Amino acid sequence: MIDIDFANGTYVCPYCGHDQAFDRSHDEMNIGFHSGWNNSDIKKYGMEADYIIHWFKCSNKKCGKECVTSFNRLTGKQFDILPEATYKHYPDYIPIQIRQDYEEACIIIDKSPKAAATLYRRCLQGMIRDYWGIKKSRLVDEIDELQSKVTSAQWKAIDGLRKLGNIGAHMEKDVNIIIDIDKNEAQKLRKLVDLFMDKWYIARHDEELLLNEISDISDEKQKERKDN
Ligand SMILES: [Zn+2]
Incomplete structure (x- = not known):
């Protein structure tokens, strides 16, 4: 999972491993879904499914890659979209x-x-x-x-x-x-x-x-x- 620290506004770039601050390289979007409810139901019960999607772009000039992750706001569960998997990139001197x-x-x-x-x-x-x-x-x-x-x-x-x-x-x-x-x-x-x-x-x-x-x-x- 992409490691995000919302309290301090930082995340670790999953490609180059450098710590990043959010600033202008971050955006977010909410999306919610419901099946056939009217407006008063939505107000009363909220969405059936509610997600927040975060986009980040690494400010390290050697990297500059973007990553996207989403959170289910009802359960708090994180799903990484890009890259699909986060892992350490070990240097070339390792076989x-x-x-x-x-x-x-x-x-x-x-x-x-x-x-x-x-x-x-x-x-x-x-x-x-x-x-x-x-x-x-x-x-x-x-x-x-x-x-x-x-x-x-x-x-x-x-x-x-x-x-x-x-x-x-x-x-x-x-x-x-x-x-x-x-x-x-x-x-x-x-x-x-x-x-x-x-x-x-x-x-x-x-x-x-x-x-x-x-x-x-x-x-x-x-x-x-x-x-x-
Ligand atoms: Zn990076």
Whole structure:
């Protein structure tokens, strides 16, 4: 779902992930429906169906994309219209196969948690293989080997998920087998994948950038000293 904070007039652009203020890049429209009521009925009972539609345009010049969402005013439920699915867009330095599995899973998670969970498991396996170089035939064995390599907090998250009924049981099966899982469990798998994208790939990349910056600064300082 597109993340909107009406109290502060902000939302998170579902394409580029940047926080946005509403201002002129936002518009809204109300639509209501009723079946054959006269005006006094509508006044008395309100609409049978009542929706508010919001339109936003991202002010980040590199993005500039628009998104549309609607709320059922009677139930408060949100339905995203554009884009249909909201997910994190991970950077190019994460292998494309892993990003594709992740994105496809996020697109279908509402409609088919089973298929999404299968893709998230494949994604997790891809990350363990690529990032840690661990290759075994079963995901459960790969996860076992991971214990000595990750922090205890990360291990606790994996182990917690392993103990969860269906996901835990199916970690032992081939990752390509479609498993029976509900939406809630599929979302937990998604969160685990998100956690490791951040803790492994993004943290490593940011650390490399910072270290390079520091070493560039120290090289410059040394050069200055020599020149003086
Ligand atoms: Zn954007």
